[in-house]
Amino acid sequence: MPSHRIRARRAVASPPPRIETDAGIVSAFLSDAAHVPGGFASGVAFPRTEAEVAALVAHAACVLPIGDQSSLTGGATPRGEVVLSTRGLSGLSAASNGYVRAGAGVPLKVLQQALASEGLYYPPVPTYDGAFVGGTIATNAAGAATFKYGSTRRWVEAATIVLPNGDVIEIARGETRAGEDGRFELELTDGSVAAVPVPRYSMPDVPKLSAGYYARAGMDLIDLFIGAEGTLGIVVEAKLKVIARPRRAVALIGCQDDRRAVALTALLRKDAASAWNGQGPLDVAAIEYMDARALAAVPEEVFRRAGVARPAERSVMLLVQVEVGADEQAALEQLHSRLSSAGVEQDPYIALAGDDRGAERLFNVREAVPSSVNAIVAATKQSHPGVEKTAGDMIVPFPRLAESIDLYRTTFEKYGLDYAIWGHVSDGNLHPNVVPRSLEDVRRGREAILEIARGVVAMGGAPLAEHGVGRSALKQQLLRELYGPEGIDQMRAVKRALDPEWKLAPGVLFPRRPDLAAT
Ligand SMILES: Cc1cc2nc3c(=O)[nH]c(=O)nc-3n(C[C@H](O)[C@H](O)[C@H](O)COP(=O)(O)OP(=O)(O)OC[C@H]3O[C@@H](n4cnc5c(N)ncnc54)[C@H](O)[C@@H]3O)c2cc1C
Numbered sequence: 343m344p345s346h347r348i349r350a351r352r353a354v355a356s357p358p359p360r361i362e363t364d365a366g367i368v369s370a371f372l373s374d375a376a377h378v379p380g381g382f383a384s385g386v387a388f389p390r391t392e393a394e395v396a397a398l399v400a401h402a403a404c405v406l407p408i409g410d411q412s413s414l415t416g417g418a419t420p421r422g423e424v425v426l427s428t429r430g431l432s433g434l435s436a437a438s439n440g441y442v443r444a445g446a447g448v449p450l451k452v453l454q455q456a457l458a459s460e461g462l463y464y465p466p467v468p469t470y471d472g473a474f475v476g477g478t479i480a481t482n483a484a485g486a487a488t489f490k491y492g493s494t495r496r497w498v499e500a501a502t503i504v505l506p507n508g509d510v511i512e513i514a515r516g517e518t519r520a521g522e523d524g525r526f527e528l529e530l531t532d533g534s535v536a537a538v539p540v541p542r543y544s545m546p547d548v549p550k551l552s553a554g555y556y557a558r559a560g561m562d563l564i565d566l567f568i569g570a571e572g573t574l575g576i577v578v579e580a581k582l583k584v585i586a587r588p589r590r591a592v593a594l595i596g597c598q599d600d601r602r603a604v605a606l607t608a609l610l611r612k613d614a615a616s617a618w619n620g621q622g623p624l625d626v627a628a629i630e631y632m633d634a635r636a637l638a639a640v641p642e643e644v645f646r647r648a649g650v651a652r653p654a655e656r657s658v659m660l661l662v663q664v665e666v667g668a669d670e671q672a673a674l675e676q677l678h679s680r681l682s683s684a685g686v687e688q689d690p691y692i693a694l695a696g697d698d699r700g701a702e703r704l705f706n707v708r709e710a711v712p713s714s715v716n717a718i719v720a721a722t723k724q725s726h727p728g729v730e731k732t733a734g735d736m737i738v739p740f741p742r743l744a745e746s747i748d749l750y751r752t753t754f755e756k757y758g759l760d761y762a763i764w765g766h767v768s769d770g771n772l773h774p775n776v777v778p779r780s781l782e783d784v785r786r787g788r789e790a791i792l793e794i795a796r797g798v799v800a801m802g803g804a805p806l807a808e809h810g811v812g813r814s815a816l817k818q819q820l821l822r823e824l825y826g827p828e829g830i831d832q833m834r835a836v837k838r839a840l841d842p843e844w845k846l847a848p849g850v851l852f853p854r855r856p857d858l859a860a861t
Pocket residue numbers: 374375406407408409410411412413414417418428446467468469470472473474475476477478479480481482483484485486571572573575576577578712808809810812847850
C-alpha cells in the first residue's frame with residue numbers, strides 16, 4: 343500500500359571528498375554546452391560514493407551537481423558553487439530481470455555498450471549519448487525514439503537521492519504517493535518532517551516535457567526528482583528498465599516540401615500505432631525532420647561521405663527508424679507504399695537492419711545539422727561578440743504540427759531573421775533556431791521565440807520539451823509563460839520545503855525571489 347511518507351536515512355559516515363581549487367582543474371568545469379560566458383566556481387569535487395556525496399552536500403554552502411555538462415540551458419554552468427562532478431559514481435550492475443542499476447556518472451554510451459553485449463537496450467537516449475545517467479534523469483531527457491518509448495521518466499524504476507541536508511532517500515516507484523491533501527512528507531534523520539506541497543498547475547498533454555517540477559494529484563515521489571534539474575536532490579544511483587535490443591532499419595527520405603513531410607509523418611505514426619497493437623509490419627520508432635534551411639547549412643562534404651545527394655533547394659528530409667522483426671521486407675514495402683500515398687517522389691536511402699555502418703552514414707547527416715548551424719553561430723560570434731545560440735525547444739500535440747511549423751516560419755520572417763528548423767517530428771517536438779547575423783538578431787530572436795512560445799502554449803503545447811530550463815533567462819521566462827507566476831511560486835514552495843537554505847543548484851529553474859533576475 344503506497345504511503346505519502348518516506349523516511350530518510352543517514353549515509354555511512356565519511357569525510358567529504360577533496361575540493362580541488364587549482365585553476366587548471368576548475369577551469370574545465372566552468373561552462374556547459376550552452377556556452378554561456380562567465381561561469382565561476384569555488385572548487386570542484388569528484389565524490390566516488392554516496393557517503394562522499396552526502397558529506398560534501400552537508401558541509402558545503404552551495405553545490406551544483408553536474409553530469410557531462412551537455413546541458414543546452416546553462417543549468418550545468420556554475421555561478422560560484424562547489425561543482426559536484428558525478429563522474430566518479432560509475433558503478434554499473436549486470437542486467438537482471440529487465441533492470442540495471444547504474445551510478446549517476448555512467449555515460450549513456452557506456453551503459454548502451456554494456457547492455458549491447460547482453461543483447462539489451464536502454465531506449466530513452468537523447469541525441470547526445472555522452473550524457474550521464476544522473477544528468478538525463480535530472481532533465482527528464484528524451485530523444486528521437488520518445489515517440490515509441492517515452493522520455494527518461496518512464497524508464498526510472500527507483501533512485502537513491504542525497505537530499506540538501508545530506509540525508510538519503512531511496513525511492514522505489516509505486517511506494518510513495520502524494521496524499522489526498524496534495525503533500526508528501528519526508529521524515530528527516532534530525533527528527534523533523536519536511537512537508538512538500540505538490541504544485542497545482544496542470545501540465546500540457548504532450549509526450550515529452552522538461553519544464554520544472556512534475557505535478558499531478560496522487561503523483562509518485564520519484565517523479566518529483568525526475569526533471570528537477572538538480573534543485574531538490576542529487577541522484578547518486580538509479581534502477582533503470584531495459585528491453586531486448588531491437589533490430590533497426592533506417593531510411594533517409596527527401597520530401598519536396600513541408601506539406602508532404604507532415605503528411606508522411608502522420609501516415610507513419612498511424613502505421614506505428616497499428617504495429618504496436620500487433621496489426622501490421624511498419625513499427626516506426628522515430629522520425630526526425632530537417633528543413634531546407636537546416637540542410638543548406640550542412641557542408642557538401644557531409645552529403646558526399648554519406649553517399650547522399652544534396653536535396654533540392656526547397657526540399658526537407660526525414661530520417662525514419664523502423665524496428666524490424668522477421669519480415670523486414672514487408673515493413674519496407676509498406677514504407678514505400680506510404681511514400682507514394684504522401685506524394686513523395688524520391689527514392690529513400692535505406693540502411694537495412696544489421697548494416698550499422700550504413701545507418702551511421704545516414705545518422706551523420708542528421709547530426710551534421712545542429713553542428714553546422716552551431717558552427718555558423720560560433721563564426722558569427724568571432725565578428726560580433728555576445729552572439730549566442732538562440733533556439734526554441736517547442737512541442738505541440740501532433741494534430742497541430744503543420745500549424746506550428748507555419749507559426750515558426752511566419753514569426754521569424756516577421757522579425758526579419760534567418761533561421762533553421764529541425765527535430766523530433768514524430769512527437770511534434772521541433773527546434774526552431776535563429777541563425778543570427780548580429781547581436782541585434784539575437785535580441786530580436788529572443789522576442790520571436792517568446793512570441794512563438796505563446797502560440798505553442800495556446801495550441802496546448804509547451805515551449806520546454808526536452809532540454810530543460812536551467813539558468814537561461816529566456817527559458818525561465820518561457821516557464822513563467824507556461825505556468826504563470828503562481829505556478830512558479832508553487833515550485834518555489836516545493837524547493838523551500840526540501841532545500842530551505844537554497845543550497846542545491848540555486849537559480850536553476852527560477853530565481854529564489856520573484857523580483858530577482860535569472861543568473
Ligand atoms: C549535441 C547535443 C544534442 C542533444 N540532444 C538532446 C536530445 O535529443 N534530447 C535531450 O533531452 N537533450 C539533448 N541534449 C541536451 C543534454 O544532452 C541533456 O539535457 C542531458 O540530459 C544532460 O546530461 P548531462 O549528463 O550532460 O547533464 P549536465 O548537463 O551536466 O546537467 C544538466 C542538469 O542536471 C543536473 N544534474 C546533473 N547530474 C545530476 C545528478 N546526478 N543529480 C541531480 N542533478 C543533476 C545539473 O545540475 C543540471 O541542472 C543535447 C545536447 C547536445 C550538446
